[in-house]
Amino acid sequence: xxxxxxxxxxxxxxxxxxxxxxxxxxxxxxxxxxxxxxxxxxxxxxxxxxxxxxxxxxxxxxxxxxxxxxxxxxxxxxxxxxxxxxxxxxxxxxxxxxxxxxxxxxxxxxxxxxxxxxxxxxxxxxxxxxxxxxxxxxxxxxxxxxxxxxxxxxxxxxxxxxxxxxxxxxxxxxxxxxxxxxxxxxxxxxxxxxxxxxxxxxxxxxxxxxxxxxxxxxxxxxxxxxxxxxxxxxxxxxxxxxxxxxxxxxxxxxxxxxxxxxxxxxxxxxxxxxxxxxxxxxxxxxxxxxxxxxxxxxxxxxxxxxxxxxxxxxxxxxxxxxxxxxxxxxxxxxxxxxxxxxxxxxxxxxxxxxxxxxxxxxxxxxxxxxxxxxxxxxxxxxxxxxxxxxxxxxxxxxxxxxxxxxxxxxxxxxxxxxxxxxxxxxxxxxxxxxxxxxxxxxxxxxxxxxxxxxxxxxxxxxxxxxxxxxxxxxxxxxxxxxxxxxxxxxxxxxxxxxxxxxxxxxxxxxxxxxxxxxxxxxxxxxxxxxxxxxxxxxxxxxxxxxxxxxxxxxxxxxxxxxxxxxxxxxxxxxxxxxxxxxxxxxxxxxxxxxxxxxxxxxxxxxxxxxxxxxxxxxxxxxxxxxxxxxxxxxxxxxxxxxxxxxxxxxxxxxxxxxxxxxxxxxxxxxxxxxxxxxxxxxxxxxxxxxxxxxxxxxxxxxxxxxxxxxxxxxxxx
Amino acid sequence: xxxxxxxxxxxxxxxxxxxxxxxxxxxxxxxxxxxxxxxxxxxxxxxxxxxxxxxxxxxxxxxxxxxxxxxxxxxxxxxxxxxxxxxxxxxxxxxxxxxxxxxxxxxxxxxxxxxxxxx
Numbered sequence: 001x002x003x004x005x006x007x008x009x010x011x012x013x014x015x016x017x018x019x020x021x022x023x024x025x026x027x028x029x030x031x032x033x034x035x036x037x038x039x040x041x042x043x044x045x046x047x048x049x050x051x052x053x054x055x056x057x058x059x060x061x062x063x064x065x066x067x068x069x070x071x072x073x074x075x076x077x078x079x080x081x082x083x084x085x086x087x088x089x090x091x092x093x094x095x096x097x098x099x100x101x102x103x104x105x106x107x108x109x110x111x112x113x114x115x116x117x118x119x120x121x122x123x124x125x126x127x128x129x130x131x132x133x134x135x136x137x138x139x140x141x142x143x144x145x146x147x148x149x150x151x152x153x154x155x156x157x158x159x160x161x162x163x164x165x166x167x168x169x170x171x172x173x174x175x176x177x178x179x180x181x182x183x184x185x186x187x188x189x190x191x192x193x194x195x196x197x198x199x200x201x202x203x204x205x206x207x208x209x210x211x212x213x214x215x216x217x218x219x220x221x222x223x224x225x226x227x228x229x230x231x232x233x234x235x236x237x238x239x240x241x242x243x244x245x246x247x248x249x250x251x252x253x254x255x256x257x258x259x260x261x262x263x264x265x266x267x268x269x270x271x272x273x274x275x276x277x278x279x280x281x282x283x284x285x286x287x288x289x290x291x292x293x294x295x296x297x298x299x300x301x302x303x304x305x306x307x308x309x310x311x312x313x314x315x316x317x318x319x320x321x322x323x324x325x326x327x328x329x330x331x332x333x334x335x336x337x338x339x340x341x342x343x344x345x346x347x348x349x350x351x352x353x354x355x356x357x358x359x360x361x362x363x364x365x366x367x368x369x370x371x372x373x374x375x376x377x378x379x380x381x382x383x384x385x386x387x388x389x390x391x392x393x394x395x396x397x398x399x400x401x402x403x404x405x406x407x408x409x410x411x412x413x414x415x416x417x418x419x420x421x422x423x424x425x426x427x428x429x430x431x432x433x434x435x436x437x438x439x440x441x442x443x444x445x446x447x448x449x450x451x452x453x454x455x456x457x458x459x460x461x462x463x464x465x466x467x468x469x470x471x472x473x474x475x476x477x478x479x480x481x482x483x484x485x486x487x488x489x490x491x492x493x494x495x496x497x498x499x500x501x502x503x504x505x506x507x508x509x510x511x512x513x514x515x516x517x518x519x520x521x522x523x524x525x526x527x528x529x530x531x532x533x534x535x536x537x538x539x540x541x542x543x544x545x546x547x548x549x550x551x552x553x554x555x556x557x558x559x560x561x562x563x564x565x566x567x568x569x570x571x572x573x574x575x576x577x578x579x580x581x582x583x584x585x586x587x588x589x590x591x592x593x594x595x596x597x598x599x600x601x602x603x604x605x606x607x608x609x610x611x612x613x614x615x616x617x618x619x620x621x622x623x624x625x626x627x628x629x630x631x632x633x634x635x636x637x638x639x640x641x642x643x644x645x646x647x648x649x650x651x652x653x654x655x656x657x658x659x660x661x662x663x664x665x666x667x668x669x670x671x672x673x674x675x676x677x678x679x680x681x682x683x684x685x686x687x688x689x690x691x692x693x694x695x696x697x698x699x700x701x702x703x704x705x706x707x708x709x710x711x712x713x714x715x716x717x
Numbered sequence: 718x719x720x721x722x723x724x725x726x727x728x729x730x731x732x733x734x735x736x737x738x739x740x741x742x743x744x745x746x747x748x749x750x751x752x753x754x755x756x757x758x759x760x761x762x763x764x765x766x767x768x769x770x771x772x773x774x775x776x777x778x779x780x781x782x783x784x785x786x787x788x789x790x791x792x793x794x795x796x797x798x799x800x801x802x803x804x805x806x807x808x809x810x811x812x813x814x815x816x817x818x819x820x821x822x823x824x825x826x827x828x829x830x831x832x833x834x835x836x
Contacts (some may be wrong), residue, residue: 655789
């Protein structure tokens with residue numbers, strides 16, 4: 001089967017048409033995000049270049065090391081949602097939070113995605129309750145590009161970014177595409193439908209409407225462990241964004257978004273009538289050990305978001321301007337996991353007032369005020385079977401988290417050769433006091449072919465321990481410690497990057513790049529699965545050590561026209577000092593990842609062939625996972641195996657239409673044992689026991705999958 | 718398994734390289750054919766013409782719009798769009814289309830187009 005697929009792919013790559021389209025300029029699309037005065041300048045003055053189809057590439061102009069996933073990169077795979085958009089990237093690793101809910105999580109610089117600040121056109125998003133499923137709520141086809149900035153980035157949007165920032169650029173109201181439709185169906189019956197419509201009403205007003213529906217018809221249990229591999233899902237997502245561009249230079253942007261997502265996962269059992277039965281949150285009883293009463297998770301996420309931005313020039317040439325960014329988000333998470341109930345809602349408000357002054361070509365500064373308010377209303381109730389008795393833990397109530405502060409950022413440019421950005425924030429955190437966060441970024445280009453970057457600074461964020469680690473609910477373990485405390489986590493990240501642009505190949509975008517970053521925590525919420533048996537212990541790092549060193553090598557070349565090779569390799573050394581255990585390798589953190597992407601397009605892009613191979617290194621797994629399929633012991637620790645992942649996609653393009661077929665996980669590699677537990681009934685793990693754990697995911701849950709889709713674009717005439 | 722992956726990778730690289738080399742050769746011919754002083758070496762050269770239009774595009778979206786639409790016009794063999802130079806450089810088959818048709822196609826997208834004078 002595998003041989004056949006690979007042979008077909010190789011054969012298809014041999015058949016080429018003879019047409020070619022190229023737009024001069026640098027590779028990919030660089031969108032200059034000025035943040036203070038609109039995210040994008042669609043003019044010749046802006047740093048906007050267009051190229052044929054570069055997918056992922058390093059931005060040459062940015063002061064901070066920034067990887068860009070362009071619109072072409074987002075089309076390399078089915079990319080149904082944001083999580084899947086990172087499959088080509090070694091910087092960002094995507095995994096499942098658990099084997100039940102379908103929640104995805106990313107890792108940047110070897111650390112959980114909660115330490116990466118997610119921005120939607122420079123507004124902080126996916127915070128708190130929105131985080132665990134947030135990656136699934138951004139349809140890939142809504143996006144125009146993604147920028148991944150590593151290290152300590154700007155202080156303008158707060159300092160919640162510890163390992164970096166990921167900024168999402170959506171389709172623009174000014175796009176001359178009154179209709180875009182994308183549909184894709186996967187072999188596991190998952191379907192995605194996206195619609196976008198950009199409309200211009202005169203030259204001042206424009207809007208974009210974005211719609212998304214996705215879900216699956218059937219669910220499967222391929223590894224026959226009694227638990228369905230992916231939950232039953234149904235998502236509706238609708239957004240509307242507006243832009244006003246006044247004659248006097250005033251710009252106003254505002255928009256709304258509404259989302260509803262339901263998912264039901266867990267055990268699928270057969271009752272006495274031969275009917276499949278799934279989890280029922282109303283009737284599930286942990287004490288029912290005899291009847292057919294499947295364990296599962298039932299999650300309903302609903303959210304509404306609204307934002308408003310205004311930029312007002314104070315001088316004719318816009319060298320001075322003020323801007324206001326305001327954002328409100330309501331997130332409601334109703335979640336049930338067996339006998340655990342976590343019902344929570346979050347009101348979040350964010351306001352940022354900025355003044356920018358570009359004194360001359362060399363000197364620019366931005367100062368501002370900002371505030372963030374999070375109001376959590378939580379109701380938690382959990383019963384587990386622990387040490388031969390049923391233990392119940394509950395909490396409920398309202399928590400208000402507020403921080404407000406002032407910031408300033410000074411930018412110095414010495415021509416093209418040197419630039420420096422020095423930023424400083426002073427924030428007051430409710431019940432945690434005043435904190436100062438400095439950040440510095442340097443960029444030096446001694447010659448045109450070499451760019452050297454360095455940056456460092458402090459990051460601060462409030463932990464939301466349960467939702468940051470949503471997988472803990474999919475266990476039978478007892479929670480101990482301060483799992484309902486919103487600890488202020490504190491980390492310093494330093495690092496640098498050297499990129500050498502090599503004058504070979506068919507484009508000017510051949511480069512070899514190396515970067516190193518280190519994140520050191522001064523305070524962190526530790527979620528320890530290993531302190532006590534069948535217990536998840538939540539505690540503060542305090543004076544103990546927790547750090548991550550991350551090394552990455554990137555190579556990009558277009559050896560001949562329209563054939564691009566991108567190779568990246570990342571190595572992570574992550575350590576944490578756990579209670580009563582000392583300094584250990586951080587569990588469930590893959591040591592390395594290598595990605596090779598080959599892309600070939602025929603002339604005029606009529607055929608595009610993509611092939612991505614990745615090798616995923618081992619991670620230290622918990623000791624209680626010993627004996628599970630693929631787990632090996634080394635020096636007293638247990639490790640997951642090294643595994644490959646292969647993806648391929650072929651796109652055929654017509655006027656206004658693209659059709660594509662793809663195959664994911666061609667080698668059909670899966671983590672076979674995804675449900676841990678010492679007690680089994682008929683070979684299936686009993687979820688009512690304390691050792692039950694469905695959150696120990698280190699590999700892919702889904703095997704080989706095929707997909708077929710289309711994109712239709714109607715251009716404005 | 719590893720062998721299969723390596724073999725597949727090798728096959729893909731080799732096949733793409735072969736295909737690209739063929740296309741590259743054709744692209745080289747295109748340059749030769751379109752140069753005023755280049756001798757007309759091949760029969761196929763007679764079937765290909767080149768025209769450069771000045772087109773007032775002002776942003777990356779304009780470039781994409783032109784690229785995505787003109788690439789699929791009948792008879793277009795090659796296309797290069799420059800935002801810096803405001804030009805759309807087209808290689809086309811005169812038996813299937815003409816300068817006027819291509820100009821009209823660009824203008825239908827909402828841009829003014831004029832043939833760029835040869836230097």
